[in-house]
Amino acid sequence: xxxxxxxxxxxxxxxFRAALRGTGPRNGEPIxxxxxxLIEEALRSGLETEAxxxxxxxxxxxxxxxxxxxxxxxxxxxxxxxxxxxxxxESVAGTEAPQGVAALFRQREWGFEDVLRGTGDxxxxxPLVIVLAAVQDPGNVGTILRSAEAFGATGAVSARGTxxxxxxxxxxxxxxSALRLPVLRGIAxxxxxxxxxxxxxxxxxxxxxxAAGWNETDLREPAAIFVGNESSGVPAEVERAADxxxxxxxxxxxxxxxAGVAASLIxxxxxxxxxxxxxxxxxxxx
Numbered sequence: 044x045x046x047x048x049x050x051x052x053x054x055x056x057x058x059f060r061a062a063l064r065g066t067g068p069r070n071g072e073p074i075x076x077x078x079x080x081l082i083e084e085a086l087r088s089g090l091e092t093e094a095x096x097x098x099x100x101x102x103x104x105x106x107x108x109x110x111x112x113x114x115x116x117x118x119x120x121x122x123x124x125x126x127x128x129x130x131x132x133e134s135v136a137g138t139e140a141p142q143g144v145a146a147l148f149r150q151r152e153w154g155f156e157d158v159l160r161g162t163g164d165x166x167x168x169x170p171l172v173i174v175l176a177a178v179q180d181p182g183n184v185g186t187i188l189r190s191a192e193a194f195g196a197t198g199a200v201s202a203r204g205t206x207x208x209x210x211x212x213x214x215x216x217x218x219x220s221a222l223r224l225p226v227l228r229g230i231a232x233x234x235x236x237x238x239x240x241x242x243x244x245x246x247x248x249x250x251x252x253x254a255a256g257w258n259e260t261d262l263r264e265p266a267a268i269f270v271g272n273e274s275s276g277v278p279a280e281v282e283r284a285a286d287x288x289x290x291x292x293x294x295x296x297x298x299x300x301x302a303g304v305a306a307s308l309i310x311x312x313x314x315x316x317x318x319x320x321x322x323x324x325x326x327x328x329x
């Protein structure tokens with residue numbers, strides 16, 4: 044069994060503290076993941092583990108994690124299974140009630156084509172990209188990515204000024220979707236708009252203003268849906284470049300919806316439309 048880390052200044056504890064309490068990793072820095080379920084999700088998604096940290100009370104979960112790692116392609120090197128005290132673990136954890144297990148994972152390098160193509164069963168599907176434009180609440184970011192995966196988006200883009208989808212809070216809110224869904228981070232909006240136009244995606248800007256209703260908009264074709272800042276909405280440059288501005292029909296007494304809720308509803312509508320097309324094709328083939 045490896046030695047127990049007892050110094051607050053240990054280099055590994057410093058790395059875990061920065062990853063689990065920060066606002067998201069820079070390029071090349073590891074993603075910090077805390078808690079049994081999220082670590083298992085990261086392993087299942089194929090991420091490469093840099094280190095596993097276990098506290099005294101987390102020992103009962105370590106065996107389950109190591110078994111899951113044994114079924115993954117990369118596993119966890121025994122030399123990178125680190126142990127520390129409950130007190131020191133609490134000093135690096137980002138949650139109020141730590142489970143005593145955390146891990147650092149190497150970032151997956153996604154490209155623009157991955158976001159259009161999707162993964163798994165979605166490969167070959169018509170591109171459906173959700174773009175977060177200055178969404179600043181990590182909880183909203185995580186919710187949007189969770190809904191994006193649930194409703195068949197091929198990928199997501201976190202534009203510059205948006206809370207990092209790989210930050211601890213966003214990861215927890217996404218329930219692991221941020222680790223599986225192809226995600227591009229920190230792209231400038233003018234660059235992204237040019238790429239989307241080149242790829243022939245329709246650009247839709249979600250707005251709280253009264254505009255074309257979501258059910259009046261054809262979301263079956265290759266599409267990128269922009270969701271904006273919680274208070275100011277999508278940037279003006281996006282509205283100018285958009286093929287259409289869309290809104291969710293709702294009571295006049297309600298000014299706007301939470302960004303996570305709005306994105307989820309529009310993604311559901313896109314999934315509904317695309318499912319109807321797929322069912323129609325299946326009936327025609329019979």
